[in-house]
Amino acid sequence: MKEILAELIASTIEKSYNNQDSSLKTDEIEALIEVPPNSDMGDYAFPCFRLSKVFRTSPNIIAQKLAENFSSDLARAEAMGGYLNLFLEREKFAKRIIDELKNKGERYGSSNIGNGKTICLDYSSINIAKRFHIGHLSTTMIGNSLKAIFEFLGYKTVGINYLGDWGTQFGKLIYAFKTWGNMDTLKEKGVDELTRLYIKFHEEAEKDPSLEEEGRKWFKAIEDGNDEAMSLFNLFKELTLKDAQRVYDILGVSFDSYHGESYYNDKMDRPIRELKEKNLLKNSEGASIVDLEKYDMPPCLILKKDGATLYATRDIAAAIDRHETYNFDKCLYIVAYQQDLHFKQVFKVLELMDYDFAKNMVHVAFGMVSYEGQQLATRKGHIVYLEDLLNRACEKALEIINEKSPNLENKEEIAMQVGIGAVVYTDLQNGRIKDIDFRWDRALNFDGETGPYVQYTHARACSVLRKAEEITGLYDVEEDYSALTDDFSQNLLRLISRFPESILQAADKYEPSIITRAMTDIAKAFNKYYYEQRIIDEDLSKTKARIILCKATKDVLKTAMSLIGMQAPERM
RNA sequence: GGGCUCGUAGCUCAGCUGGAUAGAGUGUUUGACUACGAAUCAAAAGGUCGUGGGUUCGAAUCCCGCCGGGCUCACCA
Numbered sequence: 020m021k022e023i024l025a026e027l028i029a030s031t032i033e034k035s036y037n038n039q040d041s042s043l044k045t046d047e048i049e050a051l052i053e054v055p056p057n058s059d060m061g062d063y064a065f066p067c068f069r070l071s072k073v074f075r076t077s078p079n080i081i082a083q084k085l086a087e088n089f090s091s092d093l094a095r096a097e098a099m100g101g102y103l104n105l106f107l108e109r110e111k112f113a114k115r116i117i118d119e120l121k122n123k124g125e126r127y128g129s130s131n132i133g134n135g136k137t138i139c140l141d142y143s144s145i146n147i148a149k150r151f152h153i154g155h156l157s158t159t160m161i162g163n164s165l166k167a168i169f170e171f172l173g174y175k176t177v178g179i180n181y182l183g184d185w186g187t188q189f190g191k192l193i194y195a196f197k198t199w200g201n202m203d204t205l206k207e208k209g210v211d212e213l214t215r216l217y218i219k220f221h222e223e224a225e226k227d228p229s230l231e232e233e234g235r236k237w238f239k240a241i242e243d244g245n246d247e248a249m250s251l252f253n254l255f256k257e258l259t260l261k262d263a264q265r266v267y268d269i270l271g272v273s274f275d276s277y278h279g280e281s282y283y284n285d286k287m288d289r290p291i292r293e294l295k296e297k298n299l300l301k302n303s304e305g306a307s308i309v310d311l312e313k314y315d316m317p318p319c320l321i322l323k324k325d326g327a328t329l330y331a332t333r334d335i336a337a338a339i340d341r342h343e344t345y346n347f348d349k350c351l352y353i354v355a356y357q358q359d360l361h362f363k364q365v366f367k368v369l370e371l372m373d374y375d376f377a378k379n380m381v382h383v384a385f386g387m388v389s390y391e392g393q394q395l396a397t398r399k400g401h402i403v404y405l406e407d408l409l410n411r412a413c414e415k416a417l418e419i420i421n422e423k424s425p426n427l428e429n430k431e432e433i434a435m436q437v438g439i440g441a442v443v444y445t446d447l448q449n450g451r452i453k454d455i456d457f458r459w460d461r462a463l464n465f466d467g468e469t470g471p472y473v474q475y476t477h478a479r480a481c482s483v484l485r486k487a488e489e490i491t492g493l494y495d496v497e498e499d500y501s502a503l504t505d506d507f508s509q510n511l512l513r514l515i516s517r518f519p520e521s522i523l524q525a526a527d528k529y530e531p532s533i534i535t536r537a538m539t540d541i542a543k544a545f546n547k548y549y550y551e552q553r554i555i556d557e558d559l560s561k562t563k564a565r566i567i568l569c570k571a572t573k574d575v576l577k578t579a580m581s582l583i584g585m586q587a588p589e590r591m
Numbered sequence: 592g593g594g595c596u597c598g599u600a601g602c603u604c605a606g607c608u609g610g611a612u613a614g615a616g617u618g619u620u621u622g623a624c625u626a627c628g629a630a631u632c633a634a635a636a637g638g639u640c641g642u643g644g645g646u647u648c649g650a651a652u653c654c655c656g657c658c659g660g661g662c663u664c665a666c667c668a
Contacts, residue, residue: 323666
């Protein structure tokens with residue numbers, strides 16, 4: 020829409036100022052076009068302040084002159100305070116948007132700008148032996164959403180769950196299991212038992228610091244491939260993944276690779292050799308580092324005094340491996356902002372190693388989660404497990420369904436979709452950099468701007484469409500778009516017309532909340548429209564046009580929800 | 592102390608590549624179910640956009656200083 024208007028404005032400028040070089044190209048004009056704060060001021064507006072400098076005339080006069088010379092059957096123009104305000108010809112605009120929706124349906128807003136290029140996304144990345152809690156939700160859902168968004172835009176995506184499955188804590192866990200645990204309880208209780216053993220170890224180690232040494236010994240055994248150590252380690256991993264998989268299934272999240280830290284354990288020789296060859300490694304206090312002082316960063320530690328590798332070493336090896344395996348166009352790390360410096364260092368080291376792809380690596384950072392104002396702490400039990408949250412949200416949804424839709428079929432199934440929708444929506448509602456203070460009352464609120472609100476709107480639209488199917492003769496008439504020229508329909512259409520732009524922006528900024536907000540605005544506009552305008556009435560042609568708008572809204576909402584990772588029930 | 596980041600209504604946040612009267616939701620007060628779903632809609636009230644300068648025709652938005660919160664800064668990940 021903007022593109023067409025920009026061309027119209029460009030030719031109007033030319034006409035008004037006799038082909039003088041306006042110094043504004045069509046795409047510059049397009050970038051300047053904005054949406055007025057109020058719809059009384061038109062659908063789009065072109066500010067003339069920039070031109071005022073070029074032509075050395077007041078913006079008011081320019082706007083007036085442009086308004087006089089503007090002619091198009093698609094829109095009319097009005098000058099207002101230095102702005103050229105454009106009012107779209109309502110019926111034509113409606114037809115235009117609706118035609119596209121009819122054509123694309125739930126694919127509306129999709130494109131092939133990705134052109135099959137690959138994007139790797141590193142998200143969720145859970146730690147072995149820890150239960151999935153609310154602190155893991157953001158990385159999981161942001162990653163899941165970005166994956167969907169990029170696929171919708173024609174990219175190939177690779178979802179990577181970079182498991183935290185390496186480190187001395189696993190040695191400690193083996194010691195704890197052998198000392199205080201047994202196989203039956205472990206198999207019965209799974210990760211909960213691992214958590215108990217982990218806490219127990221730390222309690223005991225405070226009294227007897229020699230336990231730390233025992234932990235290190237057992238980790239060494241894992242490193243050396245000792246049979247007993249390995250079989251326990253693999254069992255811990257299996258139990259954790261089984262537990263996480265249950266959550267992933269509920270959330271509808273999946274991955275293409277589970278290569279974790281341990282996978283790279285024997286793949287670090289090469290990057291270390293390369294670092295040496297390129298003279299990047301420096302000895303400092305016995306450790307091997309890459310000096311980044313020139314770049315105003317602390318050094319990046321590659322090898323410890325004892326020669327052992329570190330987190331950064333593994334990330335560098337993993338990045339190189341991922342690029343070789345997938346030849347990615349971009350590699351996104353959806354990781355909390357605490358690790359900002361770490362990623363800056365890793366990306367810089369890769370750049371210094373002459374890996375061109377380093378500039379295509381992005382740390383998609385997000386805020387911290389606290390619980391009732393305090394830091395999450397497994398050991399203190401100050402924590403909310405995701406399954407508990409999801410269960411309570413689904414119970415709450417079921418209560419409301421029992422109250423409001425007692426005759427609904429598959430109540431449990433729909434309660435799940437709604438409860439999970441509420442949790443997912445809340446997670447992706449705000450800019451990802453914002454910290455989240457988890458509060459039960461907020462999490463279980465289903466009124467106002469929430470997941471259930473959007474789902475409800477979708478279900479409501481579905482309900483109208485079901486009603487419409489019963490109308491005889493509706494499909495024999497031609498739709499009359501003059502039924503969509505009122506303010507409420509137009510506002511809804513305007514928002515729908517801007518939805519594809521929101522998807523592009525969400526991808527560009529790695530910001531799913533842009534879609535959450537766009538779909539909420541559309542849902543709001545539909546609910547207003549629904550109250551103010553009768554959809555089904557005696558005039559079949561007009562009814563048909565309104566029904567088509569209803570279908571269009573439904574499709575867009577469903578698409579938006581799928582990009583966020585929410586289900587869209589047709590009844591609730 | 593250095594770096595990064597955030598500061599907008601009682602609360603949670605949009606708006607930030609400069610533009611028109613700073614917007615939502617929630618909470619509070621009030622109104623609307625005898626035709627399409629009240630998990631909805633409508634109305635009222637609520638603001639020194641942390642603060643002080645600067646740039647500009649124009650600043651919540653850009654630049655600098657300051658204040659306040661968070662994160663981070665060598666052998667954890």
